[in-house]
Amino acid sequence: MPKEPKKERSSRATAVERAAVAQLVKAARARGEDITGPDGLLKSITATVLETALEEEMTDHLGHAKHHAPEGGAGNIRNGTRAKTVLTDAAGEVDIEVPRDRAGTFEPVIVAKRQRRLTDVDAVAISLYAKGLTTGEISAHFAEVYGASISKDTVSRITDKVVEEMQAWCARPLLGIYAAVFIDAIYVKVRDGQVGNRPFYAAIGVDLAGHRDVLGLWAGTAGGGESAKYWMGVLTDLKNRGVGDIFFVVCDGLKGLPDAVNSVFPLAIVQACVIHLIRATLRYASRKYWDQLARDLKAIYTAPTVEAAWAGFEELEEKWGKPYPAIPKLWRAAWEEFTPFLAYDVEIRRVLFSTNAIESLNSRYRRAVGARGHFPTEQAALKTLYLVTRGLDPKGTGQARWAMRWKPALNAFAITFADRMPAAENL
Structure with a gap:
């Protein structure tokens, strides 16, 4: 008799299993029993399957079936x-x-010894934590969805498992060269004696192929205003992890950072974030003037030279300085760090001007942080920010668009920084 093909045997077995399940469902309905729920058929079947599997494991372990004595009478x-x-x-x-x-x-x-969860509970809890839910809210979620009692302490222990992973991520090796590193802060409420705003800094590195990567996360001090010594520690951390050169460090009014950059990466150029500067300018003016003011600002940041940009600024000051004196004061204070990119090719300006690299990340951070309200500790806040970072899609559409935009800039970098560019095969 020819052997039945494997596919047909599998189909026949599936049909038998379906028929058996159908009989169980019909019988349960006839008795008025629930299919799901605390005492439903699904729970009963799950228990039966697990217990049957455990009995089979025990049979394999002992070498004889239940109610059968071992061979030789001993054992x-x-x-x-x-x-x-x-x-x-x-x-x-x-x-x-x-x-x-x-x-x-x-x-x-x-069902291993001491194992209490045959589920992706850990992954679900971590995902919910990353979205900003508190341990109490996650506990309530499991009670509502799974009918399961998971304490806040258990949820906390589950999410604490990522701390070691986060520490390894923060110490991972980095690339040797980055064309630009964007550094920005997000303010988070942390309860340290009393609830107060704390800055947490993220650095995004853009490599010479246009790929973006979050290089690290660092907690700042209450009130911000980190010293040069603080930034020396951050930049030294990057250097110790393998970063040898950075062409541009793009930031927004982070005092102490320029001096630290000059010490750790002396060839790096500190560039003020132009988008932040424009937004700060508009905040000082009435909304009805924003369109007109934005057009006048464009004459400054698109100027062909530093001299032309200064001429545009003088016109801006003359026109807007009297009604809004804070605007020219803002630009004068930022001028030294605003002007560096004006000396470079328009393609380089374009990728430095755009802060999409870090704005999209910050929006995700803000959603998770906003959902929580405040955090009990610095580590709890870092844990949430790390989980958001971990959940980013490295091959997302935004990444693809950024890399495409980067191609023309790569050619400009290859010419402008020819003496610092690695060999083509190492890009």
Whole structure:
């Protein structure tokens, strides 16, 4: 008799299983029982499947089936069961009986010793935490969705598992050269004695192929205003992780950073974030003048030379200085760090001008932080920011658009920084 093909055997087995399940469902309905729910059929079937699998594991371990004596009359045998409650994705909390052996050598696989969750609970909890839910809200979520009791402390322990991963991420090796590093702050409420705003800094590096990567996260001090010593520590951290050269460091009014850059990466150019400067300017003026003011600002940041930009600024000051004296004061204070990119090719200006690299990241941070309100500790805030960072899609459409925009700039960098560019095969 010819052997039945494997595919047909599988189909036949599936049909038999479906028929058996259909009979169970019909019987449950006839008895008025729920299919799902605390005492539903799904929970009962899940328990039966797990207990059957555990019995099969025990049979393999002992070498003989239940109610059968071992060969030779001596050896390890079954020794009753112990009750255990496990959490599953489909059925929530399920009570099962785990078989025991007299020698105590049985190590189950499907439900390992001390294992209480047969589910992606850890992944779900971490994902919800990254979206800004508190440990109490996550605990309530599992009670509502799974009918499972998971304490706030358990959720905290689950999310704490990422701390070691975060520390490894913060110490990972980096590339040797970055065309630009964008550094920006997001303010987070942290309860340290009393709730107050704390800055947390993110650095995004753009490599010579146009790929973006979050290089690290650092907690600042209450009130911000970090010293040059603080920034020396941040930049030295990058250098110790392999960064040898940075062409541009783009930031927004971070005092102490320019001096630290000059010490750690003496060839790097500190560039004020133009988008931030424009937004800060508009905040000082009435909204009805924003369009007109934006046109006058464009004459400054698109000027062909520093001299032409200064001429544009003088016109701006003459026109807007009297009604809004804070505007020319803002630009004078930022002028030294605003002008460097004016000396470079328009393609280089374009990629330095755009802050999409860090704005999209900050919007994700703000959503997660805003949902939480405040954090009990600095580490709790860093943990959430790291989880948001970890969840970024490295091949997302934004990344592709940025890399495409970067291609013309790469040619400009290759000419302008020819003496600092690596060989083509190393790009």
